[in-house]
Amino acid sequence: MASDNQRPPRDQAPRDQAPRDQHWDPERYARNARFVSDLGRPVLDLLAPAAGERILDLGCGDGPLTLEIMRSGAEVLGLDASPEQVAAARAEGVDALVGDAMALDFDQAFDAVFSNAALHWMTRPAAVIDGVWRALRPGGRFAGEMGGQGNVGRIHAALISALDRRGIDGRAVDPWYFPSPEAYHAKLEERGFEVREIALHPRPTELPGAMEGWLQTFAEPFIKALPSADRAAFLAEVSAALRPELFAQGRWTADYVRLRFLAIRPPTPPGSADDTKGTLVSGGARS
Numbered sequence: 001m002a003s004d005n006q007r008p009p010r011d012q013a014p015r016d017q018a019p020r021d022q023h024w025d026p027e028r029y030a031r032n033a034r035f036v037s038d039l040g041r042p043v044l045d046l047l048a049p050a051a052g053e054r055i056l057d058l059g060c061g062d063g064p065l066t067l068e069i070m071r072s073g074a075e076v077l078g079l080d081a082s083p084e085q086v087a088a089a090r091a092e093g094v095d096a097l098v099g100d101a102m103a104l105d106f107d108q109a110f111d112a113v114f115s116n117a118a119l120h121w122m123t124r125p126a127a128v129i130d131g132v133w134r135a136l137r138p139g140g141r142f143a144g145e146m147g148g149q150g151n152v153g154r155i156h157a158a159l160i161s162a163l164d165r166r167g168i169d170g171r172a173v174d175p176w177y178f179p180s181p182e183a184y185h186a187k188l189e190e191r192g193f194e195v196r197e198i199a200l201h202p203r204p205t206e207l208p209g210a211m212e213g214w215l216q217t218f219a220e221p222f223i224k225a226l227p228s229a230d231r232a233a234f235l236a237e238v239s240a241a242l243r244p245e246l247f248a249q250g251r252w253t254a255d256y257v258r259l260r261f262l263a264i265r266p267p268t269p270p271g272s273a274d275d276t277k278g279t280l281v282s283g284g285a286r287s
């Protein structure tokens, strides 16, 4: 079992399908995953929001980091594919809309686009990067943090192995896109971004509860590959496989590796046709 977990993560190719089996329940998310936004300080610092800026938060979730950006005096719009998360964000006072970040339809409407812990759920990264490019005014910045190559590597391998043992292709239901810095750098550059900074940051993270809570919160597409009756045993088996490496002194740890980056849409030379600042297009994302 332990040797299964040591299998290195594959070099992932993005899949075409969004992880439709992943459901975001704000109450469960707050209970099992508050650390996701609590640990968002480094990417907020990279964004360095300023008063008066217009900023888009992609995959804003229930909005704690969106609120933090708002505290800088910036005007922030949150966008998330989950109606439940958007409702929770709105209840906290965030201006948020339901939409798919892989189908953005804004035109030079923002000074910056921000994203924390969401881009690795978006299985068509080129579509996201293209939409962000169009959403930014020339000179605008894209600051993000996501799961990077090797993120939750042991957990990932254990989930796939446990499905494989049941005759199910775990990789076919894998919802995550964890790119290397080189791969994401190349995608950003391909669209025209100037990459100022991009690097992996290993960040083992103590969990607030048991591994099963983490799995139920973040690994639904793997769990839902099985009939309901088989899921409890699956979760117990994956947790047992991970225990020797990720449980110590009464606490579970997840082997997070973050990819953090800052990229700029280059300014257009003065007087060129594109040297205009657009306005917010209503209904700015096609979901």
Ligand SMILES: C[S@@+](CC[C@H](N)C(=O)[O-])C[C@H]1O[C@@H](n2cnc3c(N)ncnc32)[C@H](O)[C@@H]1O
Residues within 6 Å of the ligand: 018, 024, 036, 037, 040, 058, 059, 060, 061, 062, 063, 064, 065, 079, 080, 081, 082, 085, 099, 100, 101, 102, 115, 116, 117, 118, 121, 122
């Ligand atoms: C782990 S949560 C992170 C939420 C928030 N950014 C934070 O730091 O707490 C990931 C969020 O990404 C959203 N998401 C996933 N795929 C998306 C997509 N294609 N378009 C918009 N949002 C998406 C999910 O609905 C979820 O709320």
